[in-house]
Amino acid sequence: MKTESVLEKVFNSGQLAVTSECGPPRGALPEKVIEKAKMLAGYVDGINVTDNQTAMVRMSSLAACILIKQIGLDPIFQMVTRDRNRLAMQSDIIGAYSHGINTMLCLSGDHPHFGDHPMAANVYDLDSVQLVQTVRNMRDNGKFQGGDDILNPPKMFIGAAANPFADPFELRVARLAKKINAGVDFIQTQCIYNMAKFEKWMKGVCDRGLDKKVHIMPGITPMKSAGMARYMKNKVPGMDVPDEIVKRMAGVPKEKQAAEGIKIAVEQIQRLKDVQGVHGFHIMAIEWEQKVPEIVEKAGLYPRPVIE
Amino acid sequence: MITAERKPMEEIIASVRPYNRILLVGCNECVTVCAAGGRKEVGILSSALQMAFMQEGKTLDIKELTLERQCDPEYVEELVTVIDQADAVLSMACGCGVQEVARRYKDKPVYPALNTKFMGASERQGVWAERCQGCGDCILGLTGGICPVARCSKRLLNGPCGGSTAGKCEISQDVDCVWQLIWDRMKALGIENRYEEVMMAKDWRSSRDGGPRKIIREDLV
């Protein structure tokens, strides 16, 4: 065991892990964080706490993680390289670890262009791969990026994201390999709708034996409506929503679309369970966290294993 | 080459409004090449300023002059004969030129007429695109001769990110995903296997982050 992370323990037990996420509020509203997290209690092995998601200012991921940790749940501390330089990031990591946060996800983050502060300087002192490398170096070698020793190095279980659908597709496996080289432990992917393409990617991953080196958790996002399906298809960069999904959503009456979305999500999980290399699921119910338990249950992933 | 473009007229007009005699100085280097501050643009700006102030009932005394290079003191020295006839200098050079004039003529207000943009190359007639950020530690040898520092929106050294779609960057369809370009180039060169080497965190000291930079060539000093 590298860390104390519950997630790592689940993986090590050979069972499918489940994570979900919780977007911090756009204001000093700690109760909101706690409310959302509680909804997920018992249904997931870790709760991702996003870091200024979509380049919009929100409560800091670190603070929200601490709040969640304080109610005895397991937060996954997300960190984007967009907003902080290596000093700030490393200090936050130590801080998080000091509060018992032992799992994190390293991302580059959306470009400020999309957010509410398009005029902001984007830092990108490091990129996500370098952040993974930095965190691993802190954990395994006890060194700061600058080379100095860390007193009580943070033992972080390190995650990163992968988007199997972005272009160039042929590079996507290599990119995963690169993150593995940098030291990533688990991967949460972009929402998966195009099963065939995902499986093709996974095949590429397994062919190279990468599934043995990293735990891959496909991202599952239930659709609330046909409108959402269309939006995801057309507007979100790097998203691959096949026409059948849009058609299927549009094919049911409006009031039943939400239920259909859940159904699709469950079917997807069922299908992906058997794919070699899939070690869990990351369920991102965007502003719909209350539905996560239902999905987890219906997908046969409940109850969650109890880890000593 | 350094590229620049003219500031909005409103801003330029406001900056020279207090003065009657303007020395309008162009530069015959980069800004001429990028059609922002050569003799031609000087002529056009002069005429436009004149007409703008005529509407206020005021005739400006504009002296037009284009130096070979506004970033070299010897050329800037050429202004010495006319500087006294002007109340202010309006420079159509890049930021370097403006500062050089300001440095040499300490008692003259100097105003920029251009916004200096970036170091770029001309993609075709009339189109310039950013190519270099002057990070001071060139990695082009590792990226197939295409710079992710200057040309990736997120400056990713281990890209591409998940937003790369059909060769374009997520921030705009008009921006190429530089990592797609790098990848294509690596393949063409047959070095795609090198992609998976993790590019280490960059030492930004050689860039602006290490403070203002200077090159000193001892042998030439």
Next chain:
Amino acid sequence: MSLKKRLSSKEFVVLAEMHTPKGVNISELVNNARRIKGRIDAVVIPDMDNGVMRMSALAGGVLMHQQGIEAVINVYCRDRNRMAIQGDILAAHVLGIQNLIVVKGEEIANCDHKDAKVVDDLNEIQILEVVNGLQNGTDMAGFDLTGAPEFTLGCTLGKFADQASLEKEIQAAKQKVDAGARFIITPPIFDIDYFLSAADKIKALNVPVIASVFLIKSVGIARYMAVTEPESRIGEDLIKRIRKSRDRENECLKIAGESMKALKGQVDGVLAVTLGWEHRLPTILDYAQL
């Protein structure tokens, strides 16, 4: 290092052919030679091999020598009798020329002076023997010389279309080697793989083999050679390659350069034949990376 030394120490030799002017304006010749000085081991100056009357090879060779470039001059039988040939060979040595290649001249019918009288006093073998004789201090008539010249002597291999004709050419070449030739120049090589399949037989002659690389200048030339000289083995692929290129001229230079590069390690040297495009030799050498 001199050509002789390079050949004997088995170092790869790069030669380039340069024609003398039809006239007395030598500036182009000299300029072109200067451009490649240091990048080649010697310049080969043909005499009137192509059947075009022009300044003699001896004068061209001397000019090269004056530029500090080692020269190899061609000697052949069509235009001079044994007196003239011997006299010129002695002159060549005195004027600093160290290398000769004995060549068969173009048929007079194909020359620009079709009605000239053909001499053919000596044949190739005889010339080689004569040179050897001179080197040993006697002329053809048996008289002693006051001071004997010294040369590195070369000969050429005739064009061959198949194994049978190759056999024949090698037999002929063997006679030349026996007569004293110390290196051999191949006909222009376009199909390198085919050439290499035959190379062992040529190498069996036991003298250094220098492969000619002929610069094709256009699709027209490639097509012409493909049609009229099937033994050149210029294929459609090559023609297509030039046709498809955006800069055809450059592509032709590249092809020649690549051929030279490909021959390195396979033979003892290469001779670039550019026929009028000597000013493009630097580019060819760039592509050849030699």
Next chain:
Amino acid sequence: MQNQNSIQTGKVLVVGGGVGGIRAALDIAESGGDAVLADNAYSIGGLMTQLDRTFPTNNCDLCTLSPHLSESGRELHIELKTMTEVTGIQGAAGAFEVTLKTRPRYIDVQKCTACGECFERFPECVRFTPGLDHRAPTCMRYPQATPWAYSVDMEKCNDPEALEKVCKMGAILPEDRAEETLIEVSAVILAPGASIFDPAHLDHFGKGTYPNVFTSLEYERILSASGPTGGILERPSDGKQPERIAWIQCVGSRGIQKGAASYCSSACCMFATKEAIVTRERFKDDIETVIFYMDMRTSGKDYELYYQRAKNEFGVRFVRCRPHSVVQNPENMNLEISYTQDEKSENITEEFDMAVLSTGFMISEETRKMAEVMGIELNPHGFAETASFTPIETSKPGIFVCGMFESPKDIPETMVQGSAAACKALSIPYRGKPAPDHKLRAPADDAAENQWDDYDEYEEFPPERDVTGETPKVGVFVCDCGYNIGGVINVPEIVDYCKTVAGVETAVAVGHGCSGESQKMMESLIKEHQLNRVVIGGCSPRTHETKFQDMVRRAGLNKYLVEIANIRDQDTWVHGDQPEIAANKAKELIRMAVSRVWLSIPLADHTLPMNKDILVVGGGVSGMTSALALADRGFKVFLAERSPRLGGMAANIRKTLEGEDVRSKVEEMIERTMNHEKIQVMAPAIIVDHAGMPGMFTTGVQSGPQMFYSSIKHGVTILATGALPNRPSEYFLNEHDAVITQLELDERIEDNPESVKNAENVVMIQCVGSRTTDNPNCSRVCCQAAVKNALRIIKINPDARVIVLYRDMRTYGFQEDYYKKAREKGVVFVRYGLEDTPVAEADGDKVNVIFKEPILGVKVSVNADILCLSTGFISDDESTEDLGFIFHLQRTDDGYFLEDHVKLRPVDLPVPGFFVAGTAHAPKNIRESIVQAQAAAGRAQTLLSQDTINLGASVAKVDGKKCAACLICVRACPYSVPYINADGYSEIDPARCHGCGICASECPAKAIQLMQFQDDQILARLDGLFERMN
């Protein structure tokens, strides 16, 4: 020997001032010869000036043509004699004495300024056809007539005295008499053109009785903005815009109607197609267009594509039939056209609002008479008799023919023949009385010994006075131009004003500034006042700038020190009713000119020495013809042929359609070429590189069996690289012995007639490999070849059954006679369509050919002894592409060289100094190839006649000190002239600069100035204009 080069050529008489005659006269003049251009009409221009637009661009190309026309009026080498006919000829080639009779014009052309006063007062008797007269069928867009003068029909004039007084210029000559002149010429070119068939007597078409039936030329006038309806398309019967228009082809041609010619008029198919396309372009779906035709004869270069566009893009309907009648519906005046089609037996009647008869060309009675006077033989149709290898030579040596009089043809072919005729006429040495001024400049092998010095300049100019450093002293000369200027504004008052303008030394009124006296007066004033700048207030610089430039030159000033203020065309003519405003504007315009001329500087025209050698690429009939024509004139020619032997494709042909022996002619030609002392034959030879500019090209050639490289220096290049005989793998060609091509059949009939003699069935399939997707154009020669070979087979074996399967029989011109003869002799012609192409099956040593009989509609199988495929031409794509790269030449999509202008410059290539001849240009037969080769030689001579190339002075110049080497000029130049030189700044070769000034205005460093139009000079005009304010 070399001095014999300087052939002395006398004048050449050109009879007929249509495009062909003008082209010939211009080429003669440009080659340094002298021409007398005689035309029966009041002004020259011929048929083409009546066309609204021409294909394939559907532009009005007259704007392109108009410089030609005015050029011929001004050109010192051309004497223009309008209203003139030939009445007699004596002597022989080299020394003809020709009698010309000129009818009275009653107008002194020299004095007439075309002010229009006389026309206004006496419209009934004054004629003027510059495009302004609504009665005249002349294009509006063409602003000048040549000569620019009126003519008077005195018979209609009741009061000659009053008429005479109207003209302030005294140009009206009521006493003018017919005049007879005798001129001595060395050669004559006949270009009288043709007239149009008059269909009035054909009752069944109703022309003349039904108001809505037109001839195609009339329809052209209706479409024209300057036509009788001002370009409004309406039916005369009710003024409504027609909704359906029909064209009926072959009216007066192909022996279809009473009085019709038996030949094909060649141009009507394209003419009708163009009219239909223009109509569709303009009216879209509002007008339906239908063309009734027998065979669509679109065999010219890219014409097939044009035809396809008409069908597919413009929706023109083509109906193959022979309409037998046009009947007018008396109620609505619509026209009912009835016809039957091959495929269907029933009679179809369609109703149209308008019908256009595509009337053919005829030789007029006048032309026949003229031919009789000239003593030349005519063919049975009344056209000049010529032969394939001497296509423009009449039966009388020294008399040549071009254009329609040779055979019916279209504009580009006429242009080609015009140039060819010029070339041939110039080759006739002058044998008349010694007339040193008729010496023609010839190539100067040994620097010409200055023997042409007196010839170079028609007028001796004194040395130029050096005006550098002088303060500008401007003289202003104001014309009154008769009523034109003086009638509107008070010239003396203007002159007084001019004297007050800053910088003006003197100002004088000069009456008609262009007149001899006034010019002399100005010259002496310039000298007297030591003027160094001159402003002329007068007509447009477009009209007389050269004249005034010559004037200041005579006064010792550089020609660029004169400036013209256009106070006539752009002032008094447009503000005639507001004299005060006109006067003010005149002052402004002169002030602007003064301000401008103040900054004028002496400029030298850029010149280059001309290399007079010629490189001809291609040694077929075309290449040899060009080479021989030029070598005979004393020029040195390098003839580079790719194969070891000369002769090209023609060496494989035995007989022409007319029965001439091709082989002996070609052998003769080869012999002459090989032994010509002025021709250096290089064969085999391949072009490998090229550089330079017209007058000084360098081309690298590898030649001889050893492919030896040599550089050739030459002044012009003629490309005659030919095309290839097509050989598509269809119908068992190359697989079955019974299947051969027309070329092989021709050879077999001649060399081994026995092999043909026993053939019972011979089937020919046309358009094999032509008019297909791969090779979309028509190969032009196959139909004649099929007819030729069919007739010869029948001759050898009258019992043979010959079947020709065709899509359209394209036996244009007189070939139609042979087509007719073949049908009479029993050759069976069966049409097939693309939907039902013939099929062949091998049957032992014979071939079964299965095709559909269109009239019966059944499949027929013929057991053929010989299946002959008309495979035609295919471009030598690889070679033209290669040469295109090396010479920077454009090619058509199907691989032929693309000429500079398809209509007006069919021999010139877009790169100056390059000309094309023969099948490298497009498929053509031997006769046409020879004509084009002669034309190429003629066009080449126009360049070669110069000792230097004058590039004008209006070229861009770079100030290297200012240049930032930004490449903007390099990228902006439409001709890719600027480049960054070794010193690191832009350099513009004055020899290649076209003088547009785009680079100058794009240059961000203001480092480029266009001479004559420098920025300060342009701004000076503004200063002059705004002087009163500032």
Next chain:
Amino acid sequence: MKDFEPVIVAFCCHYCAYTAADMAGSKRIAYPANVKIIRVPCSGKVDTIHIMKALENGADGVYVAGCLEGDCHFKNGNLRALQRVKQVQALLEEICIEPERVEMVTMSAGMGERFAKAAFEITEKIRKLGPNPSKAAMEKAKAA
């Protein structure tokens, strides 16, 4: 403003517009005398500065007249001229001068009517716009 007579500068290319102007003359088609023609070899020769200077010097309107699209004697000079006219228009807008004072027209050599019509229309347009504001302000200032 009743008496306002605008001064309009027309840069005309030699091959088309200038010839068209002559053509209008040949046909005696009147057009306003306000239009002052400056001949250039190609409309592509007209520099942005020329247009600006014309306005600065006091022109109330400026137009560039070139060949019809696709018919430029120098291939594409007229298109370049159009781009420059647009550039001037944008610049004028920035300095609060009506961009309509500058425009590009095209015609062929024979279009005398079109030349006259363009001259009329542009003169009318400028007449409605009133004097060049720069010039007017200066005159007012001088008067004051």
